[in-house]
Amino acid sequence: MDQQRLVAARKVVQKSNRASEGGAQSVDRAATMLLLVGRAGTAGARLADLVAQSDLTKPTVHRILLALVRAGLLDQDATTRAYHLGPELYALGALASPRFGIHGASIRSLVRMSAHSGDSAFLSVPRDVYSICLHREDGPYPIRVQALAAGDRHPLGVGAGSLAMLAAMSDTEVEAAIAANIADGSLQPHPNYTVARLRELVRETRANGYALNPGLMLAGSWAIGIAIRGPDKRPIGALSIAAIEHRMSPGRQRELVPLLKAEAREVESRLGKTKVGALPRTKPPGVK
Template identity: 65%
Template sequence: MEHPRSISARKAVQTTTSAGGAQSLDRAATLLILVGRAGPSGARLADLIAETDLTKPTVHRMLTALVRAGLLDQDPQTRRYHLGPEIYVLGTLASVRFGLHPVSMRALTRLSQESGDSAFLSVAHDVYSICLHREDGPYPIKVHSLEAGDRHPLGVGAGSLALLSALPDREVEQIIAANADILAEKYPRYAGSTLLRLVQETRQNGYALNPGMMLPGSWAIGMVIRGENGRPIGALSIGAIEGRLGEKRQQELKKLLRRETDWVEMRLRQLRHGASRSSGR
């Protein structure tokens, strides 16, 4: 007997009445769903053809386009298809009900209002960092080096550098080596031994500093959020124009970031252990 999911998937393709681009979107969405349902083992091309009842050239063409967009990934050894990195980004951005993102919203609001500048939440994914949220404060001049959804190699930017610096030395070296080519090509100011030096400075100072290395005049300061096992799970950062992030103000913002990262870590512990009452803030 044919699996109900296969029948459903086939109907999703066969019954579409839209033409052209709309039909292609329907088919692409069906392929994404089928690959996601395949789980960690991935989906074979032959199975996807059978489940959608589309021709091999059509399925292959769509899968190639989805891989190119980062929505799917193909294992070079098994040739099986898996959900790609951009799916992770979209899913993370959409996860506003549970976890780090919603807990951090109050902290981001306080940081942006008390500093007057822009506050950010970032997380690590593989060897990259992803900005999940940007909260702007009342100061009229904004920095525009980071927006929600932006992805950069770990270490590039204040929040990203805070995440990288919180990892063990061996992992730091592996990540920098994995990103060596893209750092040299697109982020030359971070290439070579520069990131290792920045990691050491971050550990010594207790916070990460981006002194306009991504975008001239756009500075930022960041601090890591740790899970109960001590591993980094996210980072809070504040971005401002260069004139608003002198050494004295860095120390002021460091205190704000420490207060809020401590608060986020506490709230996550409370939620994880089923605490029913809030922290009172």
């Protein structure tokens, strides 16, 4: 009898575990939809695109989207049928903004950088083993690079701002981030970024005092970046300037790097006065 009760108890636990895993999977899928719609920008995301990008079936994606629309987290355009971020996300963002104030602390710097250089200025932050672009500020120069937009996520090391943050980490964190992005396939779309090349780029960034992306993400699109550090000297973000290749010569790099460094220190000063940090940063796998 005791054995029968033990078997029955195990079945209950197994069923509960499966239910928990299913619930977690649903949350993961919903979060993925929100990120994909957010990255689509002002044009919105079509159902067919979300199906292709998520590798989920059309009925599953449609069911998730409907649930998010009902919750106000997404909105669907009545004419185009494209999905956009919803009003509840705006409200949640407003509530979260005091904690994630690196964006507000960087706006004036981004405007000055884009105006002074004439090119595009960016703010990026680290999130786990990735870099997320929070803001893009375009300058008056008519030819603009298209390698990075607000909401884009890249493996740490891919792109100037992302590389600046990776190089500002410890050697252990650098290796863990590279290994994690190799393992989950995040570096596959970026064939120019091999393990050996990333390590070399980290060494060069540390030696030069700034990160350089010589068209590795997108041919003809060059960029330089500087890390923004928190009170503990760990990277909490990065400022970068991107331009077409002939506008990022060695001489112009020498002209723009002091501007980047000055603005990065200014952002750090503002954050220090307001005691506001960046996005919560989780350590790469394998780093304690």
